[in-house]
Amino acid sequence: MPAVLVVEDESAIAELIAINLRHAGFEVTLAENADQAQMAVDAVLPDLVLLDWMLPGQSGVALARRWRGEARTKELPIIMLTARADESDKVAGLDAGADDYLTKPFSTQELLARIRAVLRRRVPEALDSAVEVGGLRLDPSTRRVSRNGVDLKLGPTEFRLLHFLMTHPERVHSRAQLLDRVWGDHVFIEERTVDVHVKRLREALTPARCAQMIETVRGAGYRLTQQVAVSSH
Numbered sequence: 001m002p003a004v005l006v007v008e009d010e011s012a013i014a015e016l017i018a019i020n021l022r023h024a025g026f027e028v029t030l031a032e033n034a035d036q037a038q039m040a041v042d043a044v045l046p047d048l049v050l051l052d053w054m055l056p057g058q059s060g061v062a063l064a065r066r067w068r069g070e071a072r073t074k075e076l077p078i079i080m081l082t083a084r085a086d087e088s089d090k091v092a093g094l095d096a097g098a099d100d101y102l103t104k105p106f107s108t109q110e111l112l113a114r115i116r117a118v119l120r121r122r123v124p125e126a127l128d129s130a131v132e133v134g135g136l137r138l139d140p141s142t143r144r145v146s147r148n149g150v151d152l153k154l155g156p157t158e159f160r161l162l163h164f165l166m167t168h169p170e171r172v173h174s175r176a177q178l179l180d181r182v183w184g185d186h187v188f189i190e191e192r193t194v195d196v197h198v199k200r201l202r203e204a205l206t207p208a209r210c211a212q213m214i215e216t217v218r219g220a221g222y223r224l225t226q227q228v229a230v231s232s233h
Contacts, residue, residue, distance in 0.1 A: 001025050001026060001027050001156075002025075002026055002027070002047040002048065002119060003026070003027040003028075003029065003044070003046045003047050003048075004021055004026045004027070004028050004029070004046060004047065004048050004049070004050060004115065005028075005029045005030075005031060005037065005040050005041065005046040005048075005049045005050070006018060006021070006028060006029070006030050006031070006049075006050045007031045007032075007033075007034075007036075007037040007049060007050065007051045007052055007055065007060065007063070008030070008031075008032070008050070008052045008081065009032045009033060009052065009054075009055055009056055010052075011032070013104075014030050014032075015030075017050065017111070018030060020108045020111070020112075021112075021115075024112055026115075029046065032055075032056075033055050033056050033057050033058075034055055034057055034058035034059075034060075034062070034063045035057065035058075037049070037051070037063060038063070041067070041073060041076070045072070045073070045076065046076070047077065047119060048076075048077040048078070048079065048115060048118060048119060049067075049076060049077070049078045049079070050079050050081055050111075050115075051063065051064060051078050051079065051080055051081065051098070052080075052081045052082070053080055053081065053082035053083075053084060053089075053093065054082070054083070060080060060081075060082075061080075061092060061093060061096040062096075064078050064080070064093075064096040064097045064098055065096045065097060067097070068096070068097035077099050077118045077119065078097060078098045078099055079098065079099060079100045079101070079102060079114055079115065079118060080093040080096075080098040080100070080101045080102070081102050081104060081106075082101070082102070082103060082104065083103070083104045084103070099118045100114050100117070100118050102114060131163065131166045131167055132166075133166050133169050133213070133224060133226050134210065134213060134225075134226030135147050135148055135210070135226075136166070136205075136208070136210050136213065138159075138162060138163055138166055140163060143159065145159070145162065145204075146208070147205075147208035147209075147210055148208060150207055150208040152204055152205060152207060152208055153204060154201070154204045155200065155204075157182070157183075157197050158197055158200050158201040158204055160182050161178065161182050161197055161198070161201055162201055162205075162224075164178070164181050164182050165214065165222070165223070165224035166224055168224075169223075169224050169225065169226065170223060170224070170225055170226075171223055172217045172220050172221050172222070172223045173221050173222055173223065174220065174221040175191035175194040175195070175221055175222075176191060177221070178194050178221070178222065179191065179193075179194060194222075198214060198216075198222055201214060202214050213225060213226060
């Protein structure tokens, strides 16, 4: 599920947004000010930030500018929330690096639509289109994985790992690259964690006899290949 960081100092508004987002299937973290928001982002990079313009201390606009200036957060999707409806304020928010802009009050439907649109722009392949490699099929919209009529049961991390490997087949990815792309740059995860999830992924693929599609490339990392699957018929 996508992780959203909500940076909003009015607790009633923050809680209402959090309830609605969780109900819609998002994982939500709350921050009341720029310092808390920075700590949250330093710990785990979220999929998207809802950032209030008016914050105590450092403003949301200043925070957005800071994130856009740093390599790790440069691509972080940001939607600004504000009570300001002026065109010049909207321009200022977008100039600071926001991907979109919502004026309070807004409906839950509009908020969800904007979030999904921004996430879709950022990761076009991750939301809807099914992928197929060597008879193995993964459909992100239904969260189903199957091969030759056999449905496979994958945990959320194994699902994301397989999806990434299937959208970049035959390419070798180091553990560090996989941590960055699949775990979303979690600074506290060790590279050995990747090996554990690759092992689980192979176990999950075993009922469809395609565990060998996940290849270990000694000294380099992992890749998904269909060559092995084809030759093993």
